[in-house]
Amino acid sequence: MLGADMKTIVTTALAVGILGLVAGYLIFARDGGGYMNPIQVFFPGSDLLSQIGDTLSGGERIRRNVLLSGAVGAVVGAAFRFGQGYRGR
Numbered sequence: 001m002l003g004a005d006m007k008t009i010v011t012t013a014l015a016v017g018i019l020g021l022v023a024g025y026l027i028f029a030r031d032g033g034g035y036m037n038p039i040q041v042f043f044p045g046s047d048l049l050s051q052i053g054d055t056l057s058g059g060e061r062i063r064r065n066v067l068l069s070g071a072v073g074a075v076v077g078a079a080f081r082f083g084q085g086y087r088g089r
Helices: 002-028 038-042 048-057 059-087
Strands: none
Touching: 002 059, 038 059, 048 059
16 A cells, blocks of 8 residues: 555656646746746756856856746655545545
């Protein structure tokens, strides 16, 4: 029984975490009238010039806020489902 409960907790955490990433992207990834390219948000460049440009344009801040939104969503989803399991008993 614990396995099925854990599966629903993880599934809910993933689903709500993805929703958190999408919401975070829509809220924080505005870049001068448009949205920052999703590839730049989730897969930053590794060379020095890309990192410098990222720092100057605020890309690091945007990335951090979007990823934190996803993490908060995952934690909230897991806590919600975990609480649902105990309320039903």
